[in-house]
Amino acid sequence: MGLEEYKGVYVFAQQVDNELSGIAFELLGKAKDLAKDLDTDVTAVLIGSEVKDLADELAAYGADKVIVVDDPELKEYRTEPYTHALASVINEYKPEIMLVGATAIGRDLGPRVSARVATGLTADCTVLEIGDFPLVAIPGKEQKHNQLLMTRPAFGGNTIATIACPDNRPQMATVRPGVMQAIDKIEGAKAEVIEFNPGFTPDNKYVEIMEVVKSVTDVVDIMDANILVSGGRGVGSPENFKILEDLAEVLGGEVSCSRAVVDAGWKPRDIQVGQTGKTVRPNVYFAIGISGAIQHVAGMEEADIIVAINKDDTAPIFDVADYGIVGDLNKIVPMLTEQLKTVVK
Amino acid sequence: MDFALSKKHEMARTLFKEFAENEVKPLAQDVDETEQFPKETVQKMAENGFLGIPIPKEYGGQGCDPLTYVMCVEELSKVCGTTGVIVSAHTSLCCDPIQTYGTEEQKKKYLPDLASGKKLGAFGLTEPGAGTDAQGQQTKAVLDGNEWVLNGSKCFITNGKEADVYIVIAVTGIIEKRGRKLKEISAFIVDKGTPGFSFGTKEKKMGIRGSSTYELIFEDCRIPKENLLGKQGKGFGIAMHTLDGGRIGIASQALGLAEGALEATIEYVKERKQFGRTIGQFQNTQFQLADMATKVEAAKLLVYKAAMAKATQKVYSVEAAMAKLYAAEVAMEVTTKAVQLHGGYGYIREYDVERMMRDAKITEIYEGTSEVQRMVISGNLLK
Amino acid sequence: MKIVVCVKQVPDTKGGVKFNPDGTLDRGAMLTIMNPDDKAGLEAALKLKDEYDAEVTVLTMGLPKADEVLREAMAMGADKGVLVTDRVLGGADTWATSTTLAGAIRNLDYDLIITGRQAIDGDTAQVGPQISEHLDIPVISYAQDIKIDGDNVVVERQYEDRYHVVKAKMPCLITALSELNEPRYMTPGGIFDAYDAEVTVWGRKDLKDVDDANIGLAGSPTKIAKASDKVRKGAGEKVTLDPEESVAYIMDKLKEKHVI
Numbered sequence: 002m003g004l005e006e007y008k009g010v011y012v013f014a015q016q017v018d019n020e021l022s023g024i025a026f027e028l029l030g031k032a033k034d035l036a037k038d039l040d041t042d043v044t045a046v047l048i049g050s051e052v053k054d055l056a057d058e059l060a061a062y063g064a065d066k067v068i069v070v071d072d073p074e075l076k077e078y079r080t081e082p083y084t085h086a087l088a089s090v091i092n093e094y095k096p097e098i099m100l101v102g103a104t105a106i107g108r109d110l111g112p113r114v115s116a117r118v119a120t121g122l123t124a125d126c127t128v129l130e131i132g133d134f135p136l137v138a139i140p141g142k143e144q145k146h147n148q149l150l151m152t153r154p155a156f157g158g159n160t161i162a163t164i165a166c167p168d169n170r171p172q173m174a175t176v177r178p179g180v181m182q183a184i185d186k187i188e189g190a191k192a193e194v195i196e197f198n199p200g201f202t203p204d205n206k207y208v209e210i211m212e213v214v215k216s217v218t219d220v221v222d223i224m225d226a227n228i229l230v231s232g233g234r235g236v237g238s239p240e241n242f243k244i245l246e247d248l249a250e251v252l253g254g255e256v257s258c259s260r261a262v263v264d265a266g267w268k269p270r271d272i273q274v275g276q277t278g279k280t281v282r283p284n285v286y287f288a289i290g291i292s293g294a295i296q297h298v299a300g301m302e303e304a305d306i307i308v309a310i311n312k313d314d315t316a317p318i319f320d321v322a323d324y325g326i327v328g329d330l331n332k333i334v335p336m337l338t339e340q341l342k343t344v345v346k
Numbered sequence: 347m348d349f350a351l352s353k354k355h356e357m358a359r360t361l362f363k364e365f366a367e368n369e370v371k372p373l374a375q376d377v378d379e380t381e382q383f384p385k386e387t388v389q390k391m392a393e394n395g396f397l398g399i400p401i402p403k404e405y406g407g408q409g410c411d412p413l414t415y416v417m418c419v420e421e422l423s424k425v426c427g428t429t430g431v432i433v434s435a436h437t438s439l440c441c442d443p444i445q446t447y448g449t450e451e452q453k454k455k456y457l458p459d460l461a462s463g464k465k466l467g468a469f470g471l472t473e474p475g476a477g478t479d480a481q482g483q484q485t486k487a488v489l490d491g492n493e494w495v496l497n498g499s500k501c502f503i504t505n506g507k508e509a510d511v512y513i514v515i516a517v518t519g520i521i522e523k524r525g526r527k528l529k530e531i532s533a534f535i536v537d538k539g540t541p542g543f544s545f546g547t548k549e550k551k552m553g554i555r556g557s558s559t560y561e562l563i564f565e566d567c568r569i570p571k572e573n574l575l576g577k578q579g580k581g582f583g584i585a586m587h588t589l590d591g592g593r594i595g596i597a598s599q600a601l602g603l604a605e606g607a608l609e610a611t612i613e614y615v616k617e618r619k620q621f622g623r624t625i626g627q628f629q630n631t632q633f634q635l636a637d638m639a640t641k642v643e644a645a646k647l648l649v650y651k652a653a654m655a656k657a658t659q660k661v662y663s664v665e666a667a668m669a670k671l672y673a674a675e676v677a678m679e680v681t682t683k684a685v686q687l688h689g690g691y692g693y694i695r696e697y698d699v700e701r702m703m704r705d706a707k708i709t710e711i712y713e714g715t716s717e718v719q720r721m722v723i724s725g726n727l728l729k
Numbered sequence: 730m731k732i733v734v735c736v737k738q739v740p741d742t743k744g745g746v747k748f749n750p751d752g753t754l755d756r757g758a759m760l761t762i763m764n765p766d767d768k769a770g771l772e773a774a775l776k777l778k779d780e781y782d783a784e785v786t787v788l789t790m791g792l793p794k795a796d797e798v799l800r801e802a803m804a805m806g807a808d809k810g811v812l813v814t815d816r817v818l819g820g821a822d823t824w825a826t827s828t829t830l831a832g833a834i835r836n837l838d839y840d841l842i843i844t845g846r847q848a849i850d851g852d853t854a855q856v857g858p859q860i861s862e863h864l865d866i867p868v869i870s871y872a873q874d875i876k877i878d879g880d881n882v883v884v885e886r887q888y889e890d891r892y893h894v895v896k897a898k899m900p901c902l903i904t905a906l907s908e909l910n911e912p913r914y915m916t917p918g919g920i921f922d923a924y925d926a927e928v929t930v931w932g933r934k935d936l937k938d939v940d941d942a943n944i945g946l947a948g949s950p951t952k953i954a955k956a957s958d959k960v961r962k963g964a965g966e967k968v969t970l971d972p973e974e975s976v977a978y979i980m981d982k983l984k985e986k987h988v989i
Contacts, residue, residue, distance in 0.1 A: 017888075077893065080858070080868050105888040108847075109870040112823065112855035116862035121824055121950030124853035136954050150954060156740065156850050162956040169950040182987060205898055206867040211883070212894035222908070228988070252988075264696075270372075285988050295617050306986055307965075308979060314969065323965035324982050332972040333979075340976055344989050354924045357800065361915045395916035408918030418917070 007170035010036045011096035013087060014045040014059055014067075015106055017078070021055055024102030026183035028176060029063040031129055032100060033184060036065075038131040039147055044068060044096065045192070048086045050076040053194070060192035063184050067192045068094065074201040077213065078106050080113055081206040088117040089199035096171045098149050100129075103175035111175045121166040122173040127180050128152035134165040149174070179227055179284060223272050228254025229283045231274055231301070232262060235290020235311060235330065239267035244331070245289060248338045251345055257281065259291045275300035289330050293318025310334065349647075358414050362421035365394065366429075374426035377556035378701050383508050384556055387429055392463020396433060401441055406458035412591075413653040416598040420649075423602025424609070425698075427705030428556035430602055434595030435504040436460070440467025443513050443533065443588045447576035452535065456511055468509035469592070470500035470562050471585050480515070480582045481529055485564060487516035492571045494534060496564035499546065502712070506560025507545045512536045514562070515585050518578055531581035535573045542567030553704035590666040592713045594656060597649045597669040600677035600709035604642045607677075607684035607702045611635065614688055614697075631687060638680045645673040664726045671719035674709035681706040730783040730877070732774045733837055734807065735830055735844040735860070736767040738791055738798040763798045766845025770905035772912035773875050774843050775806045781877060784808050786837060790818065790829055796928055803923035804915035811837070815932040820946030823851075827859030828943040832936030834864060841882065842902040846871055854904070861902035869895050870904040 012028035014021060025045070032043040042065035047055055049071065056067040070086040087110065091099060101107040101114075103125045115122035130150050138144040149172040152163045166172040223229060230249040232242055242256065249256045258268045260275050274281050275297040286304035291297060293309070293316055301307070302321050309322035310330045319325040326333065351359070369390055377384050391397055399415040401407025408414075415437055423430030441460050444452060459465040476482025485498025496516055503512075512535070519530040536543060546561030576584050612635065615626035625631050652669035655662035681703035685692035692699050710716045740759040763771075777783045787802040789795045790813040799810030813833045821829060834842065842864075844857035854870070861868035873892060874885035882901055886893045915923075933944070942948050968978055983989045 017890075078888075079895075080870070084862075105871055108854045109858055109868070112827075112853075112858035113862050113868065115855075116824065116827065116859040119824075119950075121822060122855060123951055124823075124851075124855055134952065134954055155852060160956060163954045164951050165954045166951050206865070208867050208869060208895045208897040210893050211896050213891060214894070215891040285983070285986075295613075306982075306988070308982070310975075314967070319967050320964045322967070324979065325965065325967035326975045326978065327967065327969040328972060328975050333975045336972055336976045337979055340980055341989065344980075352924075353797075353800070354921055357797070357804065357915070357920045357924075358917055361804075361917065361920065365914055394914045395918055399917050403918065408916060408921070410917045410921055414917055414921075 004168070004170050007095045007097040009041050009044050009094070009096050010039065010098045011044045011046055011090075011094075011100070011171070012064075013099070013101040013107065013110070014047045014055070014064075015102050015104060016047065016049050016052055016055060017106075019049060019052055019055070021058055022102065022104065023183075024104055024107070024176070024178045025059065026062040027178065027181040028100045028102060029059065030183040031176065031181040032098075033063045035098060035129060035131055035149070039097065041097070042066065044094070046070070046087060046090050048075055048083055050074075053196070056192060056194045057190075060190040061186045061188060063187075064192045066195060068195045068197050070197055070199070072198055072201050074203070074207075077210050079208055079210065080109055081204075081208070082201050083110050084113040084117060085199060085201065087114045090197060091118050091171060093197065093199075099171040099173045101173070101175045103177050107175050111173065115173050118171070120169040120171060120173055122175065123151040123153060123164045123166070124175050126151045126153045126174045126176050128163075129174060129176065129181075134167045136163075148172070223255050223257045223274065224279050224281055226255040226257075226281070226283050228252045228285045228287075229257045229274070229281055229301075229304070230254055230287045230289065231257040231259065231291060232268075232289050233259040233291030233297075234261040234265065235292070236262070237290070237331075241331070242267065244334045244338070248287070248334055248341070251338050251341045252285075254283070254285070259294075259297050288318050288322065289334060291318055292316045293321065355413060355417065358410070359417050359421065362418045365391075365396075366421045366425045370422055370429050371425035374428075374698065375695070375701070377426060377428050379695070381550070381555045383558040384426075384429060384432075385508075388432060388463070388466065388508075391429075391433065397436055397463035397466070398441070398461025399437065401445060401457055401461040405445070405453055405461055407461035411653075412594065412656040413650060416594060416649060416653040419595055419598035420602040420605070423599040424606035426556075427599060427603050427702065428554045430599040431504060431554055431557050431596070432466075434592065434599055435469060436467045436509070438592040438595040439469030439504075439588055440509070440511055440513050442591045443469075443575060443584055444535065446587070447533070447580075447584050448535075449572075451572065452575065456535065460511060465510035466505055466508055467511045467513070468503055468505035469588065470503050470512055470514045471589075472500060472502050473498070474501050480531055480585060483515065483517050483529060483531060485514070485516040487518050487532060487534060489518075489571065490568070493568040494571060494574065496534070496536070496542070496567040496569065498564055500562040501546075502549065503560055503562050504557055504712075506558055506562060507548070508558045510538045512538070512562065513575065513588070514564075515581050518581070521579065530579045531585070532578050533575040533581040533584045534569060535575050536567070536569055540567055540569055551708070553701070553706070553708050586663075589713055590663045591656060593666040593670040593719070594649065594652045594662075596709055596713045597645075597652065597666070597673040600670070600673035600706065601642070601645050601649050603702050603706045603709070604638075604645060604673070604677040604680040607681040607699050607706075608635070608638050608642055610698050610702075611638070611684040611687050614691075618689075625687070634683055634687060638683055641676045642680060645669075645676040648672050663722055667714070667719040667722040670709075670714070671716050671723065674706075674716060677706040677709050678703075730777065730781050730840045731838045732777060732783050732785050732841045732843060733834055733839045734767070734771045734774045734785060734787050734802070735842065735856070736771060736787055736789050736798050736802060737764045737845070737848045738762070738789065738795045739764045739848050739850045761794075761797070763801055764845050764848045764850075765907045766847055766905055768845070768912045769907045769909045770843040770845050770903075771802055771805065771807065772910045773872070773903075773905055774841075775913065776910070777841075777875070777877065778806065778808075786811060786839075788830065788833055788837075789813070790821075790826060790833070799928050800920070800923040801915060803926060804919035805913055806919065810926075810928040811931060812928055813931045813936070817933050817945045820949065821944065822949035822951045823853050823855035823859060824951070825944050825946075825949045827856045828863055828939055828948070829936060830856065831860050831863035832939035833931055834860065835937035836931075836935065840899040842866075842900070844902065844904050846904045846906050857902060857904035864900075864902070866900050866902055867897045868902045868904070869897055872903045872905050873909055875903060875905075875909070
């Protein structure tokens with residue numbers, strides 16, 4: 002079968018408890034850009050039980066078509082029936098590009114589906130664009146056009162690689178949540194809805210869900226946080242960490258700290274960032290009242306955006322901060338929290 | 347001649363380093379500050395086989411060689427001198443003499459529990475009036491029927507009170523040698539809890555403050571006849587041979603302390619700024635570091651050579667003495683320089699080098715002072 | 730019970746990342762370690778060994794040097810080690826890696842296969858689920874707890890906001906999270922034994938039911954178009970403003986970067 006038979010940009014529209022996940026809208030936003038470059042349309046694949054009603058919402062965020070696979074076997078996420086559903090959609094409708102969120106579901110589903118349909122999969126992409134492969138034409142070698150170029154960090158964020166999947170279809174990628182932009186909602190938009198059911202027959206690969214336990218422990222791992230509000234000795238006292246906690250809360254982030262704070266007994270070691278603590282790579286790292294000793298910086302310099310607030314303008318933290326603010330954290334932090342409350346829903 | 351470590355030894359080093367970083371280093375300051383014997387660490391070391399490294403597998407040990415044991419003490423001491431000496435005293439001063447001089451029954455009875463760390467070992471030679479000079483011994487052991495009766499005391503005993511098994515040196519009679527009356531000295535194995543065996547005061551020390559240093563007191567302490575270690579009258583030789591091994595252990599501790607201080611200093615000088623530059627950019631700092639590193643490397647070669655000698659030679663007194671003499675003096679010098687390069691911070695307890703310098707001093711003193719090591723070395727040169 | 734644990738030797742990116750003077754990653758200076766998630770998977774297997782007397786085989790694919798992670802695993806308590814190494818297997822992406830490992834596993838008896846969730850060098854989390862697909866067995870990813878119940882495994886499968894208690898019939902593949910447990914240390918004697926033991930070495934010809942089209946660089950559907958070491962970030966902007974202006978400045982930047 003020729004690769005040219007594969008058409009359209011598809012996204013896996015993840016839903017949990019019959020509520021669409023944010024990543025579904027982010028993927029649609031990106032898919033629209035890609036579809037425009039390829040002069041094709043965007044299809045959302047909606048898998049679940051009694052989820053058909055969600056199709057309009059997907060249309061509002063940019064889906065031209067919605068393929069709904071609706072079956073009681075698909076009520077809770079399980080690898081096998083979801084893999085069967087998505088792989089069957091791919092085999093039936095032959096998309097050129099298949100995007101999946103790099104979530105705890107997508108990072109399980111993506112690889113299993115890619116193995117079943119025998120194509121490549123690029124994980125945790127942060128940039129997706131259409132271009133040529135090889136990027137620069139090599140004499141004697143075919144340069145393919147209109148390829149999906151997938152860029153992702155590797156080696157703990159120390160390198161970046163751009164990857165193509167020139168000889169297999171679909172071109173599959175999982176995409177890091179929070180990176181792509183959803184479009185503004187178009188109220189009243191409608192998509193063509195296609196219902197599809199490949200049939201579900203339980204076999205050895207169907208696992209049994211014995212219990213669903215929501216909202217896991219309150220022990221947070223700062224390594225998983227997208228936003229960290231980190232405090233150093235400059236915060237002044239354990240009580241004053243409250244202003245950091247408030248800021249973290251409004252941003253949906255977590256509080257972490259420097260070694261000095263742990264040594265002073267203000268905070269437990271499991272939220273310590275640095276060489277003797279944890280290495281973190283959040284999207285945003287607020288270094289508040291942290292001087293920025295090497296051992297601390299080693300643990301956080303891979304953050305995408307570093308915002309430092311410190312009253313000492315010679316603090317080494319400013320050498321690594323993207324945005325350094327010389328000033329009084331006691332004034333700035335609470336005011337920032339208040340401002341954010343007005344913008345963040 | 348091959349200076350490269352085998353893959354086995356490299357991996358063992360990785361293990362000891364990882365354990366030291368994760369389990370020992372976080373407690374080092376506290377152990378020093380509170381003078382608490384690190385019981386939980388000892389328990390963890392026991393679970394991981396660190397207390398039976400050179401003991402053969404048939405006695406429940408790890409079946410490794412002296413070099414592996416040396417690297418263990420070295421890596422532990424890099425982050426905590428106290429933890430290093432606990433393993434050293436246990437292994438070199440208690441397990442080793444039982445393994446070398448014990449009867450099959452004694453080995454079967456004691457080594458498995460010592461190797462697994464179920465029991466901890468210690469060694470009692472020093473007395474208030476007798477250190478390395480064994481003829482000054484006052485503690486007596488008298489055979490009474492099927493029991494030896496011990497009377498006297500031992501001081502500065504590492505792992506004292508915490509240990510379960512003690513190798514004790516005592517006078518068992520007077521012999522005539524070339525017309526001179528000499529004390530006949532023998533070695534014994536004494537279990538903690540034996541009636542008449544108690545502990546005196548705990549010493550408060552300058553360094554290795556978490557190590558438990560006690561006086562041992564024997565008052566009509568009766569132990570079974572079969573607890574005589576080696577032949578009667580051979581105690582002096584046993585003690586000296588045991589100390590040869592012990593000195594390799596202490597040399598490893600000294601080496602570890604020097605390396606730990608050097609590493610901490612390298613990190614520090616890269617970070618600390620004065621006059622707009624890191625102090626590592628000053629030539630004085632660079633040259634000091636070069637000297638420190640060179641001496642550490644020389645000490646390491648001597649210590650590892652002594653460990654290899656213990657594995658392959660019957661007698662290794664000179665190798666052990668040279669390793670201990672040099673490593674201890676290097677430890678003192680390097681830790682002192684480390685404090686100096688840290689400036690005011692080096693004098694503050696928050697910084698590890700302050701503790702390392704205090705810990706290093708003892709390595710020039712115990713298990714034979716540096717002066718005694720020089721006697722051993724020169725005695726061998728001039729014999 | 731027989732367990733196969735897949736492990737990978739990776740550069741130690743945590744804490745000890747080394748850079749060249751030009752700001753690029755100095756790979757030569759970085760130590761290699763057993764991938765942390767894989768180590769948690771191994772520990773889970775060793776716990777099952779302690780409890781059920783399971784036999785644990787560790788499997789790795791890599792350069793001959795990857796022998797080290799097998800020795801490490803054996804020094805921790807694994808019974809056997811299998812190294813799959815061959816020039817033709819080099820440059821494999823996750824698809825080619827998973828077909829290769831599946832081809833090796835077909836030669837082994839297993840009730841359970843455990844892999845780490847993901848490797849710290851690639852961070853893809855793909856190889857485990859892909860192996861399970863090739864072997865046509867169930868997969869349970871992101872395991873935070875593993876128990877055995879007769880012929881079944883009962884696993885706590887982690888999601889962002891919940892976990893599922895999932896039961897699957899063996900044989901089954903589980904991907905382990907490093908939060909699953911605290912891996913044990915090697916023992917000194919274990920290290921000596923591991924180096925005295927034999928490690929099985931397999932090449933291309935030893936893989937079972939694997940097509941040449943699916944291995945190595947040539948058999949990898951994904952191709953690298955461009956790779957670059959991320960240039961280390963230097964200092965950004967530094968401002969000294971009064972508090973109100975400072976807050977406005979931060980708000981602007983967060984908006985600009987789509988954080989809010």
